[in-house]
Amino acid sequence: MPEPRERSGAQGIQEALDLSLERDPSVFLIGEGVADPKGIFGTTTGLCQKYGTQRVVETPIAENGFTGIAIGAALLGQRPIVIHQRVEFALLAMEQIVNNAAKTHYVSDGAHSMPLVIRLVVGRGWGQGPLHSQSLETLFAYIPGLKVLMPATAEDCKGMLLSAIEDNNPVIFLEHRWVHFVKGNIPAGYHTTSIDGPSHLWQGDSVTVISSSYMTLESLRAAKALSKEGCDVDLFDLRVVRPLKLDEIFESVNRTGRLLVVDTGWRTLGPGAEIVAQVTESCFDNLKQPPQRLGLPDHPTPSSRSLAAAFYTYAEDIALTVGDLAGISPLATRRAADELSVERQTHPIDVPHPSFQGPF
Amino acid sequence: MDWLSKNSGSTDLDLFRRMLRIRSVEETIADRYSEQEMRCPVHLSIGQEAAAVGACAPLMAEDIIVSNHRSHSHYLAKGGDLEAMLGEIYGRVTGCCGGRGGSMHLFDTRAGVLASVPIVASTIPLAVGAALTFQQRRQGYISVAFMGDAATEEGVFHESLNFASLHALPVIFFVENNLYSVYTPLHDRQPDRSLTDYALAHAIPSEQVDGNDVEAVFQSMTRCAQRARAGKGPVLLVVDTYRWREHCGPDYDNNLGYRSENEYEKWRRRCPIETYRAQLADRGLLTPKLETRMTTEIQLEIESAFETARSAPFPDSGTVGLKVYA
Numbered sequence: 001m002p003e004p005r006e007r008s009g010a011q012g013i014q015e016a017l018d019l020s021l022e023r024d025p026s027v028f029l030i031g032e033g034v035a036d037p038k039g040i041f042g043t044t045t046g047l048c049q050k051y052g053t054q055r056v057v058e059t060p061i062a063e064n065g066f067t068g069i070a071i072g073a074a075l076l077g078q079r080p081i082v083i084h085q086r087v088e089f090a091l092l093a094m095e096q097i098v099n100n101a102a103k104t105h106y107v108s109d110g111a112h113s114m115p116l117v118i119r120l121v122v123g124r125g126w127g128q129g130p131l132h133s134q135s136l137e138t139l140f141a142y143i144p145g146l147k148v149l150m151p152a153t154a155e156d157c158k159g160m161l162l163s164a165i166e167d168n169n170p171v172i173f174l175e176h177r178w179v180h181f182v183k184g185n186i187p188a189g190y191h192t193t194s195i196d197g198p199s200h201l202w203q204g205d206s207v208t209v210i211s212s213s214y215m216t217l218e219s220l221r222a223a224k225a226l227s228k229e230g231c232d233v234d235l236f237d238l239r240v241v242r243p244l245k246l247d248e249i250f251e252s253v254n255r256t257g258r259l260l261v262v263d264t265g266w267r268t269l270g271p272g273a274e275i276v277a278q279v280t281e282s283c284f285d286n287l288k289q290p291p292q293r294l295g296l297p298d299h300p301t302p303s304s305r306s307l308a309a310a311f312y313t314y315a316e317d318i319a320l321t322v323g324d325l326a327g328i329s330p331l332a333t334r335r336a337a338d339e340l341s342v343e344r345q346t347h348p349i350d351v352p353h354p355s356f357q358g359p360f
Numbered sequence: 361m362d363w364l365s366k367n368s369g370s371t372d373l374d375l376f377r378r379m380l381r382i383r384s385v386e387e388t389i390a391d392r393y394s395e396q397e398m399r400c401p402v403h404l405s406i407g408q409e410a411a412a413v414g415a416c417a418p419l420m421a422e423d424i425i426v427s428n429h430r431s432h433s434h435y436l437a438k439g440g441d442l443e444a445m446l447g448e449i450y451g452r453v454t455g456c457c458g459g460r461g462g463s464m465h466l467f468d469t470r471a472g473v474l475a476s477v478p479i480v481a482s483t484i485p486l487a488v489g490a491a492l493t494f495q496q497r498r499q500g501y502i503s504v505a506f507m508g509d510a511a512t513e514e515g516v517f518h519e520s521l522n523f524a525s526l527h528a529l530p531v532i533f534f535v536e537n538n539l540y541s542v543y544t545p546l547h548d549r550q551p552d553r554s555l556t557d558y559a560l561a562h563a564i565p566s567e568q569v570d571g572n573d574v575e576a577v578f579q580s581m582t583r584c585a586q587r588a589r590a591g592k593g594p595v596l597l598v599v600d601t602y603r604w605r606e607h608c609g610p611d612y613d614n615n616l617g618y619r620s621e622n623e624y625e626k627w628r629r630r631c632p633i634e635t636y637r638a639q640l641a642d643r644g645l646l647t648p649k650l651e652t653r654m655t656t657e658i659q660l661e662i663e664s665a666f667e668t669a670r671s672a673p674f675p676d677s678g679t680v681g682l683k684v685y686a
Contacts, residue, residue, distance in 0.1 A: 068516060
């Protein structure tokens with residue numbers, strides 16, 4: 001493997017796009033702003049200059065239209081990468097995604113494949129409010145035929161995107177805006193990471209914790225603070241919401257007897273609901289406590305930072321829930337949570353936490 | 361070289377034969393539908409054959425079309441496999457979708473029928489995507505998006521025209537205006553405006569011809585296709601026609617009262633096949649003897665195709681969960 005260098009998630013995505021455009025002439029980017037001076041938060045910077053307007057296709061403001069155009073190109077064997085700068089814009093393209101992209105392979109009895117990647121950005125912070133912040137993985141993951149990925153680390157931003165572009169299925173690639181800022185040691189050159197299932201980030205026997213996207217980074221902070229108190233969680237980064245592969249989680253829960261799922265989006269009907277259901281079906285006899293879920297409460301995202309602060313889940317919430325599930329001393333749990341809380345208060349609540357540096 | 365000049369000595373007779381074949385296939389479907397063996401919705405294009413045949417005859421095998429819920433005529437006109445189409449309607453493993461799609465999802469990659477989808481306007485951007493691919497690969501092929509009049513009311517129709525115009529893509533937007541969206545007439549859905557006016561909004565040329573005149577459609581399509589193939593961009597082509605049978609199913613639905621018997625009879629007298637038969641006879645090209653031979657050949661092919669489709673096995677129920685992912 002080439003020498004790793006410190007890069008951000010956004011830089012990792014830009015590298016993955018650059019490498020894919022370079023190695024495969026059937027790859028092209030299409031979306032609103034792909035060729036503009038800001039280049040989708042720096043993830044497409046320089047690519048239009050390097051590959052030209054036929055391979056980095058700037059679009060009219062017509063989300064359903066250009067998503068369908070990409071699907072048509074994929075039917076002929078092109079490998080389009082569609083970009084919507086916020087998940088909410090992709091809602092205008094749900095007809096094409098759900099009816100055409102997701103079903104073409106099945107309905108054509110395997111004759112057509114759909115080598116399509118749709119990058120969607122989940123916003124957070126700086127008062128972005130209800131329509132620039134939704135983590136709608138459930139909407140996409142409900143649909144058989146789609147693959148739904150949620151990278152949490154800079155290495156996965158690059159490696160999972162490369163794998164997604166190689167894949168012959170429609171892949172929804174959900175990029176949390178704050179994961180764009182996460183730093184990590186990314187190998188130079190073409191280096192994929194798997195899109196088969198979760199990754200194991202922290203080893204322990206107290207509680208199985210599974211989380212996704214940015215919440216994996218909060219979970220990791222909680223895991224470190226709890227470890228100092230002698231409580232080691234078994235932490236997994238979900239990475240792939242569909243197809244859901246939970247074998248490792250079942251093994252872990254059979255060992256720990258305790259499960260916490262931390263969702264990035266709403267708690268109700270989030271991936272956590274499905275994970276808890278499957279774990280309960282598979283590991284019922286080994287569960288020592290009712291499985292727990294953390295996630296967003298049932299209301300839209302407010303803009304004001306004083307309101308938003310009460311909306312999101314933080315590392316200290318995770319630490320408190322784990323401590324309770326594990327049955328460790330309330331004093332130790334409180335110490336871990338307080339440490340996380342005090343540290344957090346040294347930073348603004350509405351920007352990414354600066355501690356999120358890899359490798360993980 | 362277009363399909364006809366490769367495959368036939370006479371364009372005129374070939375256009376006639378193709379319309380007659382599509383009419384015969386669909387009338388056989390209608391006749392046999394009550395046997396309750398074709399257990400999926402069917403949207404028959406009887407009365408609209410000239411549009412499909414005139415549009416597809418100038419195309420090359422590598423050109424692609426996309427279609428909608430009323431796709432039988434487009435599929436057959438482009439050269440889609442008849443046995444695979446009937447197999448699909450009968451839900452057999454030999455169907456073009458292996459029994460997974462039914463009548464509303466006909467496709468044939470070999471014949472360039474890329475996709476048919478029953479959500480109005482859903483396939484229009486797919487044709488634009490195909491055209492973008494042809495342009496990116498510098499292949500010189502074109503794509504055709506078949507749609508009804510109601511599709512022009514959908515946002516994605518306009519998104520597609522705008523994008524295709526901006527990039528001068530080789531795509532023909534082919535509107536079959538049959539005056540009704542299910543039972544709702546055009547004048548209850550759109551202001552008094554020509555459908556070709558949409559082309560002006562998107563800075564592309566348009567043509568409007570009699571959709572029951574197969575030669576008029578053929579000639580117009582030939583012009584549009586040459587223009588697109590030459591890299592001069594998309595065209596909106598509107599043809600006026602009429603659906604004879606019910607919106608969905610094998611029967612007639614004038615009894616519902618949404619259209620008048622007078623209107624129906626007026627269009628029926630303008631049958632694309634009868635009109636063209638008379639023209640060809642006047643020109644001395646179609647004799648009763650020739651037509652009898654043609655009809656017999658078509659009937660034999662259709663009977664054989666129905667027999668093949670009906671005797672084919674159903675897909676194994678154990679395969680129902682396969683091919684969700686490639």
